Amino acid sequence: MSRITLTSAARAALRPDEVVFFDWHITGLCCADAGEFSVRPLRRSRLPRRARRLGSDPVFAHPVAWAHLVELPVTVDCRPLWRWRRFTTDLPPDAGLRCCLGRPVAGGDPGR
Numbered sequence: 001m002s003r004i005t006l007t008s009a010a011r012a013a014l015r016p017d018e019v020v021f022f023d024w025h026i027t028g029l030c031c032a033d034a035g036e037f038s039v040r041p042l043r044r045s046r047l048p049r050r051a052r053r054l055g056s057d058p059v060f061a062h063p064v065a066w067a068h069l070v071e072l073p074v075t076v077d078c079r080p081l082w083r084w085r086r087f088t089t090d091l092p093p094d095a096g097l098r099c100c101l102g103r104p105v106a107g108g109d110p111g112r
Helices: 008-013 063-069 095-101
Strands: 003-006 018-026 035-043 059-061 073-081 084-089
8 A cells, every 4th residue: 555645735735636646757778667756736637547546645656656656655745936836755866766776765775
């Protein structure tokens, strides 16, 4: 079961027809698993068909991102930047690379 949680600011920033979407961006040429995460609000009607739900909150993920995030404790927050909403996570900036290389993202990693 997913341990993704939304802060009260993130919940308040979502519009009624929106969800939080974790996208996966391929950064490696040798395999599709080498990539990084991004998080953004997305209307339910614009969700990709293959998007998978993460937990009970209105959070969905690209299938490759889902495989890496399903067991991680992740907090999603929203920080307004002028008129834009900027959704952020407590994941390290290189979380996607860490997941691809089998390095732990949360807990027990001295390099964090």
